[in-house]
Amino acid sequence: MADAYSKDLERWIPRLIAVWRKARRKGDGPETRLTPQEVKEVGAGVKQLSLGLTRERQLAGAKYMDDPKLLGAYLLFYWPVSYAQARQALGELPNRPRHVLDLGSGPGPLAFAALDAGAQEVTAADRSKPALTLARELATEAGEALATREWDPTRKAPLPEGQFDLITMGHVLNELYGTGDGAIGPRAALLEQVLAQVKKGGSLLVLEPALKETSRALLKVRDVLVGKGYAVRAPCMFRGNCPALIKESDWCHAERSWPMPHVVEELARAAGLHKESLKMSYLMLAPKGEPWPELPQGRLFRIVSEPLEGKGRQRYIGCGPEGRVGLAMQEKHRTEKNERFFKLYRGDVISVTETEPKGDGLALDGRSELKMVAHAGRGIPPPSTENP
Ligand SMILES: C[S@@+](CC[C@H](N)C(=O)[O-])C[C@H]1O[C@@H](n2cnc3c(N)ncnc32)[C@H](O)[C@@H]1O
Structure with a gap:
């Protein structure tokens, strides 16, 4: 950007x-x-x-x-x-x-x-x-x-x-x-x-x-x-x-x-x-009377914290249609489909699958898939558009 x-x-x-x-x-x-x-x-x-x-x-x-x-x-x-x-x-x-x-x-x-x-x-x-x-x-x-x-x-x-x-x-x-x-x-x-x-x-x-x-x-x-x-x-x-x-x-x-x-x-x-x-x-x-932007499919979160590294795991705060939640994943669950989780920036918008409630947030594991929906500073694409 x-x-x-x-x-x-x-x-x-x-x-x-x-x-x-x-x-x-x-x-x-x-x-x-x-x-x-x-x-x-x-x-x-x-x-x-x-x-x-x-x-x-x-x-x-x-x-x-x-x-x-x-x-x-x-x-x-x-x-x-x-x-x-x-x-x-x-x-x-x-x-x-x-x-x-x-x-x-x-x-x-x-x-x-x-x-x-x-x-x-x-x-x-x-x-x-x-x-x-x-x-x-x-x-x-x-x-x-x-x-x-x-x-x-x-x-x-x-x-x-x-x-x-x-x-x-x-x-x-x-x-x-x-x-x-x-x-x-x-x-x-x-x-x-x-x-x-x-x-x-x-x-x-x-x-x-x-x-x-x-x-x-x-x-x-x-x-x-x-x-x-x-x-x-x-x-x-x-x-x-x-x-x-x-x-x-x-x-x-x-x-x-x-x-x-x-x-x-x-x-x-x-x-x-x-x-x-x-x-x-x-x-x-948006001016009065306009609807909220339509979002692409999936469970979406914007990363609203810096990376919060812990022992053997990565954590962020995410905020999306369901609110503000902690998102965490242990290093041992890293796969090809979720490894982006380890290099996200504040402002990125992601979609995730297969999460488990853990503590006051959600944990991703080896079954989870993560997609980049919009890099920080880019608009979220409308539902019909494929992910970048
Ligand atoms: C921190 S500067 C921001 C300048 C520029 N918009 C920027 O983002 O860098 C705040 C501006 O608000 C203006 N401002 C403060 N109080 C104001 C008021 N009551 N009416 C109009 N302008 C005001 C100041 O003159 C100043 O230019």
Whole structure:
């Protein structure tokens, strides 16, 4: 999956650097790299953003995009991350979107991801004027047509008019309406309003950080919308309340390998962060009245954990139409028909046969057959299509 967008992402790096240097109005440097002094300067901003948006969260909902130092750090570090996350998630869309609205766009990583994935017209909307200015400058640099609009739902500013094939909201929902359970109702109400502007067959894609707090909040919003009859296109196959919310210690997130650009690697190092894989929580919703996707035959599970290796056995948490269950198999039961079980990734969708209830999960054995239904980051094929 990563290969499909790695060249596109690589092309963005000199554009991001050029637009950042222009906005900063001092210094030239190599096209595709930052100078050591620039790495130090931007790395300090990345560290501040990372603490404020993840660990301490005091920046969530604050106007950090209006601070040139933090906006610059966002552009050179978080922009490529959000772009890659969006390209991964867009790979699961049932059809290619033409008209797209990106809400809480910041400098537009999701907007440009949609354009690179084939969208024709994208509108980026945010409350931060400086972030929208950067998005327009990036569009000029890339020769793309991007419209921008100011928008702030907490000030009752109306949504940009129109009907869209895809509306994206990248890492913005968790910044709206405060913290705690009091934010769930207003966030769900906003998504309902947004979904009313998604065309039939289209989708709303919500990306959120993979933190326990933000991920659980997204799952709670999911439950409100599912309770009102909205269908989830991805990643859930379970149609009831999210089973990850039962235990306070659980949450659900995706993790993918990605072609990390050199500049991101350098800035992560300068800011003292570990950023190897892409982690995110996401939800792709269908507009009102659309059914849940039809699933292929078989007993299906999406792998929602990392591999949990034990003595002589392999284990994962799976989640599928029957809920969230542990899946385990002992090494001694490995056969040609089930050996894939030993190399699954978080996000893969599999079908299994011949399982036995064991503990609070299911055990596969030598009779079990396992098929790959969809690799992580790919859409689940409809029932008529053969497995890849
Ligand atoms: C973490 S950034 C995400 C930017 C981009 N969508 C991404 O995924 O990288 C959050 C964005 O939400 C915007 N935002 C926060 N509160 C907002 C509000 N009340 N109205 C509109 N935008 C808001 C911020 O200005 C910022 O651009």
